[in-house]
Structure formats: structure tokens, C-alpha cells
Amino acid sequence: MFKKTVVTAIAVAVAFGATACGGSDGDGGGSASGGGDGTITMGFSQVGAESGWRTANTASIQESAEAAGIELQFSDAQGEQENQISAIRSFIQQRVDVIAFSPVVETGWDSVLLEAQRAGIPVILTDRAVDSEDESLYETFLGSDFVEEGKKAGEWAVENWGSQPTFVAELEGTTGAAPAIDRQEGFAEAIEGTDNIEVVASQSGDFTRAGGREVMEALLNSNPEINAVYAHNDDMALGAIEAIEAAGKTPGTDIQIISVDAVRDGMQALADGKINFIVECNPLLGEQLMELAEAVVAGDEVERRVVTEETTFTQEQAIEALPSREY
Amino acid sequence: MPETPSPTPTRRRRVDLSSPVVWAAAALLALLLFNAVVNPGFFGLRIQDGHLFGSPVDVLKNSAPTLLIAVGMTLVIATRGIDLSVGAVLAISGSVAFTIIEGSSDPTSTGTAVVAILTALAVGLLLGAWNGFLVSVIGIQPIIATLVLMTAGRGLAMLVTDGQIITAESPAFNWLGGGFVLGLPAQVVLTLAVLLLVAALTRRTALGTLIEAVGTNPEAARLAGVRSRSITWTVYVFVAFTAAVAGLMTTANVSAADANRAGLFIELDAILAVVIGGTSLAGGRYSLTGTVIGALILQTLTTTVLTMGVPDEYIRLFKAVVIIAVFLLQAPRIRAALSRRRGGPRAVTSPAVPVPPVDGADARPLTPAVPAPARAADGPSSTSDSSVDSDQGALR
Numbered sequence: 125m126f127k128k129t130v131v132t133a134i135a136v137a138v139a140f141g142a143t144a145c146g147g148s149d150g151d152g153g154g155s156a157s158g159g160g161d162g163t164i165t166m167g168f169s170q171v172g173a174e175s176g177w178r179t180a181n182t183a184s185i186q187e188s189a190e191a192a193g194i195e196l197q198f199s200d201a202q203g204e205q206e207n208q209i210s211a212i213r214s215f216i217q218q219r220v221d222v223i224a225f226s227p228v229v230e231t232g233w234d235s236v237l238l239e240a241q242r243a244g245i246p247v248i249l250t251d252r253a254v255d256s257e258d259e260s261l262y263e264t265f266l267g268s269d270f271v272e273e274g275k276k277a278g279e280w281a282v283e284n285w286g287s288q289p290t291f292v293a294e295l296e297g298t299t300g301a302a303p304a305i306d307r308q309e310g311f312a313e314a315i316e317g318t319d320n321i322e323v324v325a326s327q328s329g330d331f332t333r334a335g336g337r338e339v340m341e342a343l344l345n346s347n348p349e350i351n352a353v354y355a356h357n358d359d360m361a362l363g364a365i366e367a368i369e370a371a372g373k374t375p376g377t378d379i380q381i382i383s384v385d386a387v388r389d390g391m392q393a394l395a396d397g398k399i400n401f402i403v404e405c406n407p408l409l410g411e412q413l414m415e416l417a418e419a420v421v422a423g424d425e426v427e428r429r430v431v432t433e434e435t436t437f438t439q440e441q442a443i444e445a446l447p448s449r450e451y
Numbered sequence: 452m453p454e455t456p457s458p459t460p461t462r463r464r465r466v467d468l469s470s471p472v473v474w475a476a477a478a479l480l481a482l483l484l485f486n487a488v489v490n491p492g493f494f495g496l497r498i499q500d501g502h503l504f505g506s507p508v509d510v511l512k513n514s515a516p517t518l519l520i521a522v523g524m525t526l527v528i529a530t531r532g533i534d535l536s537v538g539a540v541l542a543i544s545g546s547v548a549f550t551i552i553e554g555s556s557d558p559t560s561t562g563t564a565v566v567a568i569l570t571a572l573a574v575g576l577l578l579g580a581w582n583g584f585l586v587s588v589i590g591i592q593p594i595i596a597t598l599v600l601m602t603a604g605r606g607l608a609m610l611v612t613d614g615q616i617i618t619a620e621s622p623a624f625n626w627l628g629g630g631f632v633l634g635l636p637a638q639v640v641l642t643l644a645v646l647l648l649v650a651a652l653t654r655r656t657a658l659g660t661l662i663e664a665v666g667t668n669p670e671a672a673r674l675a676g677v678r679s680r681s682i683t684w685t686v687y688v689f690v691a692f693t694a695a696v697a698g699l700m701t702t703a704n705v706s707a708a709d710a711n712r713a714g715l716f717i718e719l720d721a722i723l724a725v726v727i728g729g730t731s732l733a734g735g736r737y738s739l740t741g742t743v744i745g746a747l748i749l750q751t752l753t754t755t756v757l758t759m760g761v762p763d764e765y766i767r768l769f770k771a772v773v774i775i776a777v778f779l780l781q782a783p784r785i786r787a788a789l790s791r792r793r794g795g796p797r798a799v800t801s802p803a804v805p806v807p808p809v810d811g812a813d814a815r816p817l818t819p820a821v822p823a824p825a826r827a828a829d830g831p832s833s834t835s836d837s838s839v840d841s842d843q844g845a846l847r
Contacts (some may be wrong), residue, residue, distance in 0.1 A: 154485065179614060337704065341509045342506070346490060346758040346759070362707070371499065403691065
């Protein structure tokens with residue numbers, strides 16, 4: 125009987141733990157009331173505060189709203205769809221002018237979005253898409269094009285690595301996550317046909333430093349010929365750098381590294397010459413979001429898909445950009 | 452290494468096939484052999500800058516945090532407890548240390564690193580004392596008591612780090628993650644030191660027996676003069692200490708404190724390592740050697756699949772299959788069935804392959820929970836929950 129209790133309790137603990145570590149930075153919603161008199165009120169539901177990228181994303185939206193004179197009602201879902209749905213419902217009850225949110229997951233949004241539609245409140249998706257057959261449920265989707273990011277990485281690889289035999293280790297993001305799938309696809313597409321570049325190993329480092337390091341250690345042992353790394357985010361690239369240094373090789377020279385994100389630590393490593401190229405995944409979409417919100421509320425036609433303005437960084441550009449980097 | 456003394460010294464056998472530790476060791480050996488065949492470079496060790504490098508070293512190094520915590524967890528489980536909060540303690544310890552280093556005026560100095568390490572360990576001890584207090588003084592069930600810290604702990608760590616991943620360059624601190632002693636990674640040497648210390652403390656003195664007595668029957672142990680409350684409290688403080696040290700290691704390993712992800716689910720890995728090693732979750736008899744083997748199996752599995760390049764979708768499945776195989780080998784009923792089919796003379800003539808009492812349909816991978824004094828003279832694996840109860844009755 126004791127054993128059964130233990131097993132049940134562990135199961136509960138696992139379920140509990142899995143949801144509990146989403147984040148505890150409860151920011152709470154504002155207490156402002158609905159709009160009127162010309163000012164636009166926006167209800168925004170954020171995923172959580174799980175990474176530096178996300179924190180920068182939140183800050184950008186809050187600052188841009190203030191600058192644009194839009195009243196923002198911010199709600200942190202702490203990584204849970206349930207919280208997000210109830211936040212959106214409360215936005216509808218408060219009759220905000222426009223609702224924006226970064227969906228925690230892709231599915232399960234139809235009914236709450238239908239409620240918003242019936243209330244006549246336009247919806248904008250940011251950063252992540254939803255998987256819904258009825259595309260009329262939202263006005264537009266503003267976010268990065270992950271496939272494009274992978275392509276940019278691949279194009280740089282072809283240009284700089286294409287002339288000599290290059291054996292690439294690919295550090296994938298969390299299995300099944302859209303950025304991981306799309307960045308892999310874009311990269312593969314770009315390097316196709318370049319015989320000199322070969323991805324010899326590809327493993328998931330779960331978007332974390334520890335994961336990047338452990339996978340890289342194993343790959344360096346199993347594939348000693350590796351002389352290049354393509355990491356799906358900066359954190360894994362930083363972990364890989366530790367592994368490469370520990371194995372007595374020089375990251376950036378012996379083993380060249382391409383990464384995606386351009387968070388501060390990644391940019392620092394790029395400026396220090398440990399990473400060779402970073403494709404930006406821009407969290408600062410606040411300004412674009414406010415422009416879209418104003419257009420949508422005014423009843424203007426907007427593009428169904430708006431891609432965030434994103435750039436790429438070489439080592440020289442990183443040294444230049446680093447002092448003014450916001451995140 | 453001092454190990455569980457044979458409970459029945461009167462019977463001499465070369466290899467006790469009913470011991471789960473033997474089967475775990477066999478599984479580890481098989482796994483290594485598998486690697487030798489499939490990944491020819493697996494055992495390739497080389498000296499680089501005076502240090503050892505290669506997959507075996509990676510296995511040892513990457514298993515260090517889990518192993519360290521599993522050693523502490525073994526003692527907790529031996530007292531019939533469990534600690535789910537070790538992952539959170541690990542995250543808090545790393546976060547505290549790096550916040551101190553990052554915030555200091557001289558982040559690279561050794562003094563700062565020492566202050567950071569000592570503070571983090573002190574916080575770990577405090578958290579352990581809290582868990583121990585809830586369990587031993589208040590009497591809350593261990594799984595509930597430590598669940599509090601497991602869920603709240605990561606929040607605490609995020610408060611400390613402000614939800615950010617904190618990075619800092621401190622050579623003295625990072626030695627914990629990337630340093631070497633006699634050509635071996637510092638993490639491995641540290642873990643080995645703690646392991647030997649625990650082995651000596653619990654097996655060369657009566658402490659180990661007392662812990663087992665508490666786990667077998669706290670009330671009987673108390674009546675027999677064992678101070679069960681302080682022993683229970685101590686093991687929770689100790690496991691939190693191991694978690695804090697592991698936190699320092701993992702943080703130093705990547706030079707970054709990630710309150711969100713560091714040590715996520717490590718409590719389950721640690722518990723799994725203990726269980727693979729043959730220590731029963733029902734408390735009582737425990738095996739440190741088993742725990743070491745368990746932790747090594749888990750890490751060897753991970754390194755194996757990474758080296759082989761198993762697609763990520765299959766990694767968990769692969770691991771699950773291996774671990775289930777180990778548990779099945781350890782289950783007395785399965786072994787009994789196997790030897791009967793083989794028709795070996797052993798199964799017919801010897802009572803050494805016991806058939807457990809029919810008290811539950813599940814296969815039991817766990818060792819008996821009876822300490823040496825209370826053990827019946829026969830049947831190393833014949834004990835079930837019900838017979839523990841009868842033993843307890845006898846003790847009263």
C-alpha cells in the first residue's frame with residue numbers, strides 16, 4: 125500500500141513539478157478599465173518569463189505601448205494555456221479595443237477566439253502561431269520566420285564554409301518545438317547541393333546550456349572530424365563552447381559556430397571571436413505590434429503575416445552593436 | 452569499498468544471484484560491452500594538456516551531480532523517506548552562488564568564490580533543515596513535506612536571479628566544473644570523496660545500521676534506544692547538502708546559473724539511480740554500491756545514445772527499455788521463472804531462489820527491507836511488505 129502511495133505521489137509530483145517551473149514571476153494584470161475617448165486599450169497575454177529573450181519581449185511591448193499612448197493591460201500566463209484563456213476572457217469582459225497574445229501552445233484556441241470575434245474585438249498573435257482552420261479568428265500574426273532564420277544561417281555557411289570540407293554538428297532545440305523544426309528545415313534547405321558541407325551529427329540540446337555542453341562533449345568523441353557547429357539558439361552554442369574548450373580546441377577557429385537568437389551573452393561570445401555568426405531572432409516587436417494594433421482598431425486592412433524585422437551579426441558587427449544592445 | 456555486509460554470513464556463495472546489485476552491475480557491464488561493439492571509439496582515452504579525455508571520463512563527469520545527490524537520497528530512502536526538493540535546492544544553490552559572484556566588486560577573485568560557495572552551501576543546509584524539521588518534528592509525510600520546497604524552490608531561485616540566466620567568470624569557482632585533480636575532473640574527485648566519506652561513516656560505524664533500523668520501523672527503533680528523530684533530520688540535511696554541492700558543480704560546468712532549468716527532474720534521476728541499485732523505496736536495507744552503479748547506468752545510457760546518434764524521438768524509449776530490462780532481471784519472480792525453465796539443478800535443489808509470497812501481482816525489483824538483526828535466516832529475497840509487518844510485530 126505504501127508503494128502505491130509513493131507511486132501516486134510521484135506521479136502527482138511530476139505533473140505538479142512540470143507545471144510549477146514555468147515561472148513564478150507573477151506580474152498580475154493592471155487594474156485599468158476599458159477604453160473610450162479615443163485612446164486604444166490593448167489586452168496582452170504573455171507566455172511567461174522563462175528566458176532573457178522573453179523578458180526583453182515583455183519590456184519591449186510595455187515600453188512601446190507607453191510611447192504610442194496605448195493603454196496596456198498586461199497578463200502573465202506563467203506558461204499555462206488555462207491562465208491565458210481566462211486572461212483573454214477577462215479582456216473580452218472588459219471590452220478592450222484589441223487583444224494580443226503569444227499562445228503558449230498551438231491548439232485549443234477556437235472557442236475563446238470565437239468569443240472575442242462575437243464581441244467584435246480584433247485579435248493579433250505575436251511570436252507564436254495558432255493552429256486553427258478558421259483563419260478569420262485573428263487579424264494577423266506578427267513574429268519571426270524561423271525557417272528564414274535557418275536559411276540565413278545556412279546561406280552564411282555555404283558562403284564561408286563551402287570551399288573546404290566542413291563537418292557540421294547540429295545542436296537542435298527542444299524536440300517538436302516549432303523553432304527547432306523550422307530552423308533545421310531552413311538550414312538544410314540552404315546547404316542543399318553544397319557537397320562540402322555535411323551535417324554529420326544532429327542531437328537535441330533542449331535549448332539549454334547544460335544540454336548543449338553534454339551533447340557537444342559526446343559528439344566530439346564520436347565524430348572527431350567535426351569542425352563546425354550550427355546551434356538552434358545561443359544558450360546551446362555557449363554550452364558547446366565550454367565543451368570545445370574543455371577538449372582542448374579553440375571555438376571560433378578550430379570549430380566554427382553559427383547560432384540563432386543574439387541575446388547578450390551570445391553577442392559577447394561573438395564579439396570575443398568564439399562564435400562566428402549569429403542570426404537575430406528579435407524579441408523587440410513592441411513597436412510593430414502597436415502600429416498593427418492602431419491599424420486594426422482603425423479598421424484598416426493589414427497583412428495576414430507580418431515578419432519581425434531581423435538582421436544577422438558577424439563578429440565585427442557584434443563589437444559595434446554590443447554597447448547599445450537592449451537584452 | 453565498504454559494502455553492505457552479507458546478511459547471512461553463515462551461507463557462503465561466490466556470487467549472490469538474488470542480489471539486485473549483481474544484476475545492476477551486469478546490466479552496466481552489458482551496456483559497456485554494447486558500446487565497445489557499436490561505438491568503437493567509446494573507450495578511446497587520450498591525454499590532453501595533462502588531463503584525461505574521452506567518453507568514459509564524460510560519463511563519470513556528467514554523472515557526478517546525479518550520483519552525489521543519489522548518495523544522499525540513498526540514506527533518505529533508507530529511513531523510509533524521500534526528498535523531491537533536491538532539484539530546487541540545486542537551482543537555489545547555483546543561483547545564490549552566481550548572484551553573489553556577479554554582484555561583487557571583484558568577481559574574479561578567489562575570496563569572492565569562497566564566500567559564494569560557503570553561502571550557497573549554508574543555504575542548502577538551511578533548506579535541508581527545513582525539510583528535516585517538517586518530516587521528523589512535525590511528522591508530515593516526506594513526499595508532501597519535500598513537495599513544498601520542490602514547487603516553491605524554483606520560485607525562490609527565480610527571485611534570487613530575477614528570472615534571468617546569470618553568467619559570471621570566476622576562475623576559482625569554475626574550477627568546480629572544469630578543473631582537474633590528478634588528471635581527473637574535479638567533479639569526479641569531489642563526488643568520490645563524499646562517497647567514500649559516507650561509506651566510511653555509515654559502514655565502519657553503527658550509523659548505517661541505525662539508519663536501516665529507523666527505515667525498517669521508526670517506532671521499534673525508538674523503543675530500542677535509537678534516536679530516530681535526529682537521524683531522520685540529519686539525512687535530510689545531508690541530502691540537501693549534496694544537492695547544494697551538485698548545484699555548484701552544474702553551475703560551474705556551464706558558467707551560468709539557470710534557475711528555470713538547472714537540475715530539472717534530477718530528483719527523479721537520483722531516485723531511479725537508488726532504485727536501480729536495489730535499495731527499496733520501503734526503507735531499510737540500502738546499498739551505496741548499488742546507487743553508484745545505478746547512477747552510472749543512467750549516465751552511460753545518455754552518453755551512449757548521444758554517441759550513437761539515436762534520433763531524439765527514440766532516446767527516452769531506448770532508456771526506458773533498458774531500465775525496464777534491469778528491473779525485470781532484478782525481480783525475484785522473473786528470475787525464479789527463468790531458472791525453472793532452464794531446468795537447472797539449482798532451482799530444484801536450492802532454496803536460494805525463493806518464490807515470493809503471493810501478495811501482489813507486480814514484479815518486485817526491490818530488495819527486502821529488513822535489517823540484518825531482524826532477518827530470518829533464510830530467503831534473501833523472500834520478504835514482502837506483509838512480512839516486514841510481522842517482523843515489526845516481533846520487535847515490539
